[in-house]
Amino acid sequence: MKRTPTVNEVNEFLEIASDFEDPLELLRESLSNAFDAGAESVDIRIKSQPDGSDIIIEDDGHGMNEEDLKSFFDLGNSSKTDSIGYKGHGTKIFYKSDHIKVNTSRDGITLSAEMKNPWEKLNNRVLPEYDVTKTDAPSSRSGTLIRISGFKSGEGFSPESLTYPKVHNYLKWKTIVGSTAHFFEDDFHEMDITVELDDEIDDSREQLTTTNKFEFPSEQLLPGDGEFPAERMCKLYGPNEITLNHAEGTSTVEIMGMAGGKAARNELPTFGRHSTQFGVWLAKDHIKVERLNEAISHDNEFIHFLFVANCQDIELSANRGKIRNKSSSVYQALEEELSHFLSKVTHDPWFEGYLEARRQGELARKASSESTKAHDRVDRIKSRGRFMPSNDAEILFGLQRPSAQSNAPEIFVEDYHPTDDITAIVRTDGTLQAAAVSSTLVDYFDDEGPLEPAELLICWEWGDTDELREIQRTGYLGSDVDIDFERSKVSYETKDGISGSCDVIIVSKYIDTPMVEEAGTVSSTSTD
């Protein structure tokens, strides 16, 4: 005896509708449907009510015929084939409401459908029904209006949690409104979107208007002035269309993206932490789905990047939040190709220059802070009257002071701050100088010690001469550096034209010589 497996329809509807956790996903589905209907404009209005939200979505697309309307309410009966929505799951999020009303006009006919208490019925294990009426409409009129009442958005659409910036961010990051297709298609279908939140939800503006294009910030390839020279730097990469070869055939990935600083990134409709929004996004139908930040090598922070890689051959989970064919050869080829592409980006000399500009800015800020601190310390020493140790090292220096070697420069350590770059304030010939201390000059450069606040570099030895010559040749943190070994002086000129110099004291030079002389003295005394 043959038997046919059965499906518990109510449970399926309930399961699929419940799977959409974020109430904003309703906007994603509505916008995708409007786009597929060829709409040029979509208006969305959201009103918060005590028993759920009221949402109206109106588009000027080609409307639905009876079959389309059936698909709208049916599960797994979509007329789409390979694009998002082909499973017929998306609109089932509307079932989480008290009332669904659809008016749609096409080819001179208006269809009106109404479903009452869908969510309550599903939870009572009853499959909700809907009524459809057909009337004539002016043939010039087409479009769809969907009114959802009592949508069970939880706190999602409450005034506490919904704002225009949040909606804008969601639209650009999670829906067709953030499409990068316009970078790749000549006949791109553009759509105007208006979202109006009830004043009770957000009264900061009248409405939000945007289009379905994801626009990157304008390029700025050179560092700016000021404390954060790299913050507005930005470079766009793409559009790039790459063919993937894999075991199942070939696929295409369309990659568009940017790398840049925080100010450039903030020109995008970001919301909340950048770490949740930036990196490498995989997309289908140019709607971002899931990030693949592993495609960026670990020595680079993904936060500097926003790349969207669209591939129609990735498959999505029922709620469209995940990619489900990750073990497929398509996905593996996609991973490999993205890693390869982003390696080229991270080794782009511009990107390396951007990171260098960031680092220089950071060091300049640190140097400025050090200069101020060093100045304060000098003032404090001037006012204190006599040497007064403030830490263990200064005590040791204090003990050493009377026994300074006669042929060494007369240097008194006035204070010692081991965690600062300017480790000590020293007195030479009665003058206080800001001194950095390092075992070798090479170490000081390796540790990226600042030059500007230092008046004196106290080192045990010079370090490897060739390494110092290499620093002279290639520059140091963007500055030109000249090391005069004979005069024991380091001169520098920063990229901003600030020049200066500091003396270098090589301590071992003064320690070694007297030791030998002293040994000789002892020896001759013994012989005598």
Add this chain to the structure above:
Amino acid sequence: MMSVGSLTDYGINRDLLQTYLSSPIKRRAEFHGFEGIIFADSGGYKNLTQGALDGSDFELEMNQARVFEMQQQLGGEIIVNLDIPIEPDDSFEERCRKARLTAENVDEFLELSKDYPAARYLTVHGYNYSMIDTFMQELQSILGDIDISATFDGIALGSLVPKKDDRELLINAVQGCRDVMAERGFDDLPLHVLGISNTAIPLLAAVGADTFDSSSYMQAAINGKYYKSLLSTVRVEDADFKDCSCPVCSSPELRSRMNGNTQYRKDQMGPAAVHNLYVQMTELKNIRERIQMDGTDGLVDYIENTIGRNDSTRKHAHRVVNESLGGYF
């Protein structure tokens, strides 16, 4: 490529050494028809690490005169001075001392070889521009301001074997050497990189190296490895010889030997070594052809589809393309 240093590899005895040296390579029956050029290295690295050439029943103290004598006996057509390679932990002073010792050998080498009809390569040592520039300064402090271009036929960059897996350093070394050669006016000379023949070759070629050598094809075979390409190896036992059209893999007898149907392991690995060499030479030929194309697209395409596709070499490949071959963006 033949190194004086490799004459005593694998524990040969004095008689065998004498046999090696008894006749120039090209006059030997087994090299009949060989049209290549014999590059006779000095074995400086082995001399440095072992102090002498060490056979199974003899030890040979090496000096510049002895090395040159052997280079002649081998029939070297490109010869290099006996050099004192640097080591990674050498201090600045130690490197300078070695450079001066090398310079003294160079001085003697020039005198000894003045009437010998071979191309003469000068060995230089260092891991970056400054090290190589210092080497040249020390060399000139001994030799005076000699005209390198007129005196030598090529430059051989050495001391890189201990750093063979540090691709960043290899690239810096070759770039630095080319910069020194340009600044000192002898960049018309070809640049040979001693002892490196791994996946870095295309990258080093892109930044200015002209020729390479090493025995890695043989070392790989000794370790039972069969090259599938410049980038990947498999165990000889697991190799599918049908995938290769080289003379070794096309020979039923040699395939049988590589399959282990032979009494001695050397007879199994010998053909594998020749196959490996063939793979390296084919790749080098491919790289050479791409370098000779107009523009850089040919070499970029090669790098893109070979080492650019390997996780461990990708970032170096992209660096070289971005910095030296016009870039991707």
